Amino acid sequence: MKKLFLCCIAMTMVLGCSNESADRVDETEGFTLLRHDATALEATYRSGGTSVRALVTESSPNVIEVTYDFGESIVGFRIDYNQGVGRFMPSGNPLDAAQSRLINGLAEGLEKAVPETERTRIEDTAMRQTSFMQIVPVGETLTPYQYVAERGWVHLSCTCGNQNIGGYTRQAGRGCSCNGGDNGCKGRCGQGCGITSTPKCVGTTAYTQDCAKHDYGLGSFAAASDDYSFASNNCSCSGVGTCY
Incomplete structure (x- = not known):
């Protein structure tokens, strides 16, 4: 003991x-x-x-x-x-x-x-x-x-719409309605948002291609590592509960 x-x-x-x-x-x-x-x-x-x-x-x-x-x-x-x-x-x-x-x-x-x-x-x-x-x-x-952090991440537009996410075109950007048929806030290097997500906006407000690729099952979690740790916040989140 x-x-x-x-x-x-x-x-x-x-x-x-x-x-x-x-x-x-x-x-x-x-x-x-x-x-x-x-x-x-x-x-x-x-x-x-x-x-x-x-x-x-x-x-x-x-x-x-x-x-x-x-x-x-x-x-x-x-x-x-x-x-x-x-x-x-x-x-x-x-x-x-x-x-x-x-x-x-x-x-x-x-x-x-x-x-x-x-x-x-x-x-x-x-x-x-x-x-x-x-x-x-x-x-x-x-x-x-x-x-x-090889300065290799590419920020996405904060406005929801069809975007190039690194060789693919998918819906991405701020908003719980920007969901591509699943959780919203596609491309965000953080928790997604949707009807069942609580809270709906937590963590970083960086939106990048690698994070979007992961969201759509087109890239690994490891490939998004530098985005999560180092990418600057290019969008904003207005409080817990709403993702913008």
Whole structure:
């Protein structure tokens, strides 16, 4: 027991402890903001006995470490804004549908806790990577990879209409009605919007070709990694609940 306790302390210093430890700290259902200051943001989302713990820290100037700890699964990111390089670092079991729902709740809670106006680097990274986590495949073995902000993303028009999304023509742009027959806000590097989506506008307001290709099943989540992490916001979102 002593060794287990010491191990848990060591893990907490790096990634936060497992779900079991997090549950002992706070068993509140829903979103809980544990820490929010100039150097770190830490939050949990708990539902039905399962939880995810997010920790975002600045390890050196403009280098942000992000961890999502589900207990048996951990997904980490290292975003180096100086070099324009990101690392995707999963470990443990594949994500499942319940964990995907936890991420959706976490994204909604973060959106309310860190409003879009004048977000800090840590706040912005927390929203961007949590938005990215919403498109990480469920039930698949995930492997680490590196992605580069090579100034290769192409912004879309914010006005909904048929657009070139990188070799394909599809409806894309702002608005829940801009849905191409599915969820709206096609091309947005963040959660889609539609009648069943709550909230309807969370995360970044960058609309790009790679994100649109992913939305239509024409490109992988990995190909959109740099768009989620680095692409500038070219459109706007008017509050939680409405996507413009």
